[in-house]
Every structure is written in C-alpha cells, then in structure tokens.
Amino acid sequence: MSKKKMKALFVYMGVGIVAILVILPFAWMLVSAFKSQRELFAYPPTFFPTEWKIENFIEAASRGSISFWQMFLNTMKIAVPSTVFNIIFSSLAGYAFARLRFPFRDTIFMCFIAAMMVPFAITLIPRFLLFKDLGFYDTYVPLIIPIMFGTPFSIFLTRQFFMTLPKELEEAAIVDGCSHVRIWAQIFMPLCKPIIATLSVFQFQSSYNDFMGPVIYIASDVKFTVQMGLSSFRNSFTSRYDLIMAGSILALIPVVILFICCQKYIVRGIAMSGLKG
C-alpha cells in the first residue's frame, strides 16, 4: 500500500472512531427508550430491546403533569414571538447603526457591544425582582421581553452585514424620496435573508433550549416548557429511565428537524459567533 493510501486509511479510522463516540450515546438513548423496565435493568444489558415498546413514548407524552404536546405549545408561545420580534427590532437598529447618521451613534452602539460581555448572573436578580413587582411572575413575559426588543448580538450581526452592502443601493431610493423604513423593508431585508435565517435559527434554539429562565419564572405546571417538563420527569419517575429517554427523544425531535433543515445557517452562525472573539 502506498504511503498516501496508508495516511488516508488512518484519517478515516480517526474520523470513524470519533463518529462512533458521537453516535453511541444517542443510540443508547434510542434503544433505552424502547425497552421494557425489566430489560432496562437486566444484567448483562442487551443492546437492542427484545421487545420494542412503543408504548413508552405514548406514556412519556401523556403521563407528565401536562401532555408533551401542551409543553411544546407553551415553548412555542415563548420562542416564536421572541424570535420574530427580535429579528425585526434588531435589524431596524442594525440598519440605523450601519446607515444613518445621528449624534452619539457610535457611543450608543458601544453600549450595546459592551452588554454582550456582561455575565447573566449580574442582571438575574434585579430582573427577577422587576418582573415580580410588575406582576409578571409565572407568566411568559419575563422570558420574551428581554429578547423581543432586540439583543446586542443580533443588532451587531445585522449591522455588520448591512455595512458590507454598497451605498449605491439606497442612494437612488433616497433621491426618489423613499423613506428609510421602506429602504429597510424593501431593499435591505430581502438582501439579508441568509443572515435572518441564521439569526432566527439561533434565537429559536436558545429559547427552546433555555432552562434557567423557565426555572426561575415559571411556577405552575400547566405553563411548563419542554425543558422544564423533561427535568420534572426525573423527579416524578425517579428511575423510569425508559420514560425519561423517550421524553428526551420527543424533546429532541424538533431540534433535529430544525438542524437538518437549516444546517447551512447554523454552521454559518458559528463562523460569525467566532468572529466576535
């Protein structure tokens, strides 16, 4: 075998071993979710279940304090408005910072950038007190409001993107007396579809995966999000790992679908989040 082929073989072996290390835990989750309780704790353990219990999924979906579907809907009530409004407000601000001139523009922009470095713990308690005093404890408001009016990261990214667009783009429109809102809506937004997609996926994921937020603000179990419901599974069925794994898979399905559909945008998002460092 030539030296080149040997090298390729080693590379594929390395890549393959890592792939197995990544897949194995997922595979274990999947087969555990289908096992009967007896088989789950059998010694020695079997890999494939002798009897595939689809009932586990039905039980996991219905046996929590509220149904899985309801938890999913609850999560959507947070994730969808957060994401949609975040994109609108962030890109408007991004447009202003990239294209309009006004006093203190760069100072204000720096205030947004500086906020990206602030650890969440420092704002956690005062925010909680503020929302509690306003009567928003045990509602979704505290989980949506801090995101929906634009976040520094989204504003930063849209601004950077708008800066790369040529000036000539809007000059003709301005001469024609076109308002900036129209330039933003009809010229800039259509051009930045890819970055909107990236930001949407990111924002949606971070709302869907958020755990600490709901833990702090949500008290009644009819309002549980998917992540909270899943965590409460562990308390209600302590050693029912069959149900916990089935529930985990249910929670994973939307994420995996989103990931497969929007892979391109997610990967681009990483490249961009790496840039900020």
Place this chain on the structure above:
Amino acid sequence: MKNKKNSRQGLTLKQKEAVTGYIFIALPLVSLIIMMYYPIIRSFFISFFDWNLLQEPTFTGIENYKTLFHDEVFRTSLVNTIKWVLIYVPMSVVSSFLLALLLDRKLKGAGFFRTLYYLPVVCPIVVVALLFVWIYNTDYGILNFLLKNLFGIEPVGWITDSRFSLFSIAVMSVWKWAGYNMLIFLSALQGIDENLYEAAAIDGITPWTKLIKIKIPLVMPSIYFVMLTAVIDAFQMFTEIFIMTKGGPGYSTYTVSYYLWSNAFEYSKMGYACAMAAVMFVIIMTVTLVQNRIMNKKVQYDA
C-alpha cells in the same frame, strides 16, 4: 413633505435622518437600559442590603462581602470552577483541535462527519444531562458495564462519588461542545494562506514542523477565544449541575452560578446573592481583560 423638496439644503434632511435613526434604535435602547444597565446598577446596590423579600431590606454595608469572604461553600464553588477549567479546557481544546486537523483536508464525506459531530451541540443541555445521568448510573449504566467487561474496572460512581463528579461532567461537556470548537478551529485552519504551505513545501519541512510552526500559531486567536469562552461558561454553569448532581455529592460540584441561584431562589438571600454576582462580575471582567491583553501581545499573525 416640504422637507423632501428642500433636501438639497441638507440641514432638514440631516435632522430628519437623525430623528429616523433615534426612532429605529428607540425600543432596543430602552430595552437595553431596563434589561441590562439598570439591573447591573441595582444588583450592586442590593448587594449592600440584607433582604429576604418578606421584610423591608436593611442596609448592612459591606457585611455581605465580609460573609462571602469567609464562606466555605463559596470558596469551594470558586475552587470547583477553577478545577473545572483546568480539567475541561485542555481536554476540550486538544480534542477539538485534533478533530479540526482531521477534517481540514479533502475528504470524501467531510460534510457528513462535520454535521454528525455538530449534532450534540444543538441538543438541549437538559436532554444531554439526563442521557449522561443514565449512562453514568453506577449499577445499571452502560459505561460501568463496558469498563468492567472490557478492562475489568470495578464500577465507579461517576456522578455520585465526589472524587469523579466534576470530571464526569467535564467529559460530558467535551462530548457536547467538541463540534462547536472544532468548527471554530476548522474555519481558522481553512483561513490560512495556501502560499504559506507552498513556501513551506519548497523549504521541505516535515508535517510536524508545519503543525508547530504554521498551524498552531495561526490558529492561536481561535484557541484563545475558545479558552476565554470556556472560562466564562464555567462561572455560568447551571443546568448541568441542576439536573445531574444538585451540587453534590457534598459540595463537590457546586459552581458559582449554582450557589448564587440557590441563595437567591431557595433561601431568598437576595443581598447575599447579589454580592456574589458582583464578585463574579469582577472576576469575569478581569479574565476577559487579561486574556485580551495576552492576545494582543502574543498573537501576531499578520506578518
């Protein structure tokens, strides 16, 4: 509407532009002030009070900070965070960098492997934590079974034994985040100028020298970025701990964030928790500044 016609005169147009600008940023700015800057100031303010939410806050000066300084659990949480960084960062950086090196070539199916390695990154942390609780289970976990049958190692309480708990969570985190760090390294590696390699090939250098003298120095900014993120995340680590160990066994997996959360939301010690947040704020800012310094000094790659 007259302004438009007079736009050539400049002034009104300029003012109009400024007004539009302020309108566009108005809500984000108000949100930033109420959700970020006001809480930061109020947090420092509350840290000088004793406040359990039921009674009126009483001013205690720097009492909270004094208590914090002598608080064994807080010290343990800080030590745990440092330990975590020392365990996690080398494992994570080395493994992700090796992965990136593996994939930084023309390889059939490279896209597929990249996607696969990225899958754990998009998984909700709650799901990953629950999965590893099951895998790490002392009596029925698959890990102990495999170790016993392949290497004859006796069962280990991965998250129930205080000697291993932090390490086990770190291993899980490496598994979860390797794909993310790999992508950052990969884009840095692919950004390296091909001419450098060609010049190196003419000089006839070995692959090893190429790695040490070209690749690692040029990827250094990304390595610093990954390290800085890891340190900051270490202070903020909460969900893993909440799901897997609740800080235990003993205080072996208490992190600063977890201790802060439990003081604020389990014991309602708002002032004390805010003092903790302030200390954390100072530490994170210091780490960021120091690391920026190092980066600006050491990383010279535009030669």
